[in-house]
Amino acid sequence: MPDHDDVDYAKRLGAAIRNHRMSQGMSLRALAKELHLSGHGSLVDYELGRRIPPQNLVEGCERVFRISDGALRNLREKALTERADLSTERLLRPPEPETTTAPAVTAGPAVTAGPVRRWTPRRRLVVVAAAVVVLAGLAAGVWRWSSPGTATPSLAASPPVRFGFEDGIERWSPLWGGPRIRYDVSATTAYEGKQSLQITTTGFSNMTDKSLGTTHGLETLRPGMKVTCYLRVPLPERASVRFFAYDSKSHRFWALETPEGGEAQLPSDTAWKRYDWTVPNIDLVHAIGIEIYQFTDDPVILWLDAVGW
Structure with missing residues (x-):
């Protein structure tokens, strides 16, 4: 294994990107724009060696800097190998023995017996009166709860399903990042019925965003209404989602529950999870959709079902 005290290829890669950028007089914002990134925050982490950039970003840097020998890609491969070696080393490292010490026993203060309280007639009367008051309150509460015409708490029912995908994709298609x-x-x-819509996305979202939605079957959907859908993943994914609607001019508006920068996490297990979001205050609901924001280059798989309002 390499000597990790002397070699840090992630930092070397970051320094190389920074040196090429500065030699061409480019700012972080300018480089982010050339790479079609939504912001330059991730570039800071890459240049400092805190994170290893994805393959397509490194290739983009080589294109911008006109590097033809694959030097940045070679550094990235070495950084990935080094990180894998470090992970293996940690796994093979024997656990440190646990040391336990017996708690010290300290002598507490001496307990002295206090005066013995006797049950006088007055004290008995006070205790009985308090018990009667408590029982009367409980009886009144039970009577009120069981009386006819009184509402009892209940779980929110699912709205009618508008898209169950039993007859196909039902005109859902990519709205961007196709x-x-x-x-x-x-x-x-499937959450309901026999089928669901399986969605697979690829590519780190710093490079490109992805969304799926529909412009059909929305005649009864109005601003302010709640939309419900169910999502499931085959395993915990490094991704999140945002919901949105288009107005009559095809302008995108994020749901109140998932504003800009406020994604909803995908389920942490493999069970179906319900998501409720509010249609924004727009003039007309021309389209609705879901954006998948992923933090990995690996494919992200999820199922969508029972979309309703």
């Missing part, structure tokens, strides 16, 4: 999205109906799992 080349990075694959979608089709699946009989593998």
Whole structure:
């Protein structure tokens, strides 16, 4: 294994990107714009060696800096190998023995017996009166709860399903990031019925965003109404989602529950999870959709079902 005290290829890669950028007189914002990034915050982490940039970002840097020998890609491969070696080393490292010490026993203060309280007639009367008051309150509460015409708490019912994907994809399609999205109906799992819509996205979202939605079947959907859908993942994914609607001019508006920078996390297990979001205050609901924001280059898989309002 390499000597990790002397070699840090992630920092070397970051320094190389920074040196090339500065030699061309580019700011972080300018480089982010050339790489089609939404912001330059991730570039700071890459240049400082805190994170290893994805393959497509490194290739983009080589294109911008006109590097033809693959030097940045070679550094990235070495950084990934070094990180894998470090992970293996930690796994093979024997656990440190646990040391336990017996708690010290300290002598507490001496307990002295106090005066013995006797049950006088007056004290008995006070205790009985208090018990009667408590029992009367409990009886009144039970009577009120069980009386007819009184509302009792209940779980929120699911609204009527508008898109169950039993007849196909039901005119759902990518709204942006199309080349990075694959979608089709699946009989593998379903929240309701026999089918759901399986969505697979690829590519770190710093490079491209992805969304899926529909412009059909929305005649009864109005601003301020609640939309419900169910999502499931085959395993915990490094991704999150945001919900949105288009107005009559195809301008995008994020749901109140998932504003700009406020994504909702995908389920942490493999069970179906319900998501409720509010249609923004727009003149007309021309489209609704879901954006998938992923923090990995690996494919992200999720199922969508039972969309309703």
